[in-house]
Amino acid sequence: MKHGRTAMTSALIAVLVTFVMFTRATSAAATIPDPQTDDMRASAKGQRVMVLAGGCFWGMEEVFEHVRGVTDVVSGYAGGAAAAARYEMVETGTTGHAESVRITYDPSRITYGQLLKVYFSVAHDPTQKNAQWPDSGPQYRSVIFYMNDRQQQIAKAYIAQLDSAHVYRRPIVTEVTPLPAFYMAEAYHQDFARLHPDHRYITQIDRPKMDAFKTLLPALYVN
Numbered sequence: 001m002k003h004g005r006t007a008m009t010s011a012l013i014a015v016l017v018t019f020v021m022f023t024r025a026t027s028a029a030a031t032i033p034d035p036q037t038d039d040m041r042a043s044a045k046g047q048r049v050m051v052l053a054g055g056c057f058w059g060m061e062e063v064f065e066h067v068r069g070v071t072d073v074v075s076g077y078a079g080g081a082a083a084a085a086r087y088e089m090v091e092t093g094t095t096g097h098a099e100s101v102r103i104t105y106d107p108s109r110i111t112y113g114q115l116l117k118v119y120f121s122v123a124h125d126p127t128q129k130n131a132q133w134p135d136s137g138p139q140y141r142s143v144i145f146y147m148n149d150r151q152q153q154i155a156k157a158y159i160a161q162l163d164s165a166h167v168y169r170r171p172i173v174t175e176v177t178p179l180p181a182f183y184m185a186e187a188y189h190q191d192f193a194r195l196h197p198d199h200r201y202i203t204q205i206d207r208p209k210m211d212a213f214k215t216l217l218p219a220l221y222v223n
Contacts, residue, residue, distance in 0.1 A: 032121050032167055037157035038113030039150070045108050047071065050115060050151065051078055051179050053098035053143040054124030055132025059206035060101045062193035063123045063213060068222045069110030074102045075185040075192070078145050085183035093137035100145065102182050110220070112151060116144070116158050118220060120172075122213045127170040134205070142172075145179035152176060 054060055057075035064073045077085040080096035090097045105115060120126055125133070130141045146152040155176045163172055184190075193202050214221050 032117060033161065033165065035113035035116060035154065035158040036161055037154050039107065039111045039154070041109075041111060042107035045106055047104055048107050048112070049147065050103050050105070050112060051100055051145040051147070051182050052103065052119055052123075053078060053100040053141060053145070054119065054126070054174075055099070055140045055142075056135055056201070056205070057099040057101055057185065057189065058192040058202065059209055060099075060123055061191070062202075062206055063118065063209055064101060064103050064115075065191075065194070066210070066213065066221055066223065067105075067110065067115065067118055068220050069108075070103055070105045070115075072102075072104040075189045076100055076102060077183045077185060078179060078181065079143065079177075082181065082183060087186055087189070090139050091137075093139050095139075097183075098139055098141050098143050099185075100143070100182065102184075113154050113158060114220065116155060118213070118217060119144075120158070120162060120174075121217060122209055126172045126174045127168050129173045142174040144174060144176045145182075146176060147179050152178075 052060065052064075061073045061075050064070050077090050077095075077097040078100040079098045080090070084090065084095035085097060089095050090099065103115065124142060126142050128142065130136065130138045132140045132142075144151075144155045146155060159172050159174060159176070162168070192199070193206055196202060
């Protein structure tokens with residue numbers, strides 16, 4: 001597996017991950033509301049960018065590559081300095097970086113708030129502090145890196161909305177923080193799930209996210 005967590009057998013991991021993802025998804029994404037604070041759809045095609053972190057960027061990248069209106073997704077690092085934006089350093093958990101994805105989308109087809117709905121519904125578990133099962137450490141923390149005041153406003157309002165509605169059994173711990181910079185990850189991390197569909201980490205950890213996405217948010221999913 002990606003991060004060397006091999007204490008459990010592969011079969012047990014697969015069963016547990018599928019159960020955890022399905023249970024969380026059906027209790028959250030099946031009832032998660034649309035954001036009350038959001039942008040209107042743009043009247044013309046364009047490009048906007050957002051940066052999110054929520055565990056291993058392989059799975060985050062795969063999810064958002066299948067979102068309607070998304071035109072590009074890049075895996076990378078955010079939250080730390082340029083000199084430390086290298087995989088072997090980030091994985092120590094001491095650099096301040098989080099594994100992140102930079103998402104480029106067409107605002108005439110999807111809004112910032114709708115993308116956050118995917119993020120909170122099926123892309124990761126926003127109630128885990130400095131972890132996304134089976135990975136742990138601050139490099140796997142849940143973060144919305146906002147790029148302007150409007151993104152900050154929408155993100156904070158949505159978190160407050162979801163918490164007040166008790167969508168999750170535990171409080172959301174997602175950080176909302178300004179984006180200092182985004183650093184593209186090494187080439188071998190890009191499009192990893194698409195290029196390595198049979199990799200154990202992809203089949204056992206990330207594939208349940210895609211299954212939940214297709215089932216729970218079909219209007220936002222594209223093949």
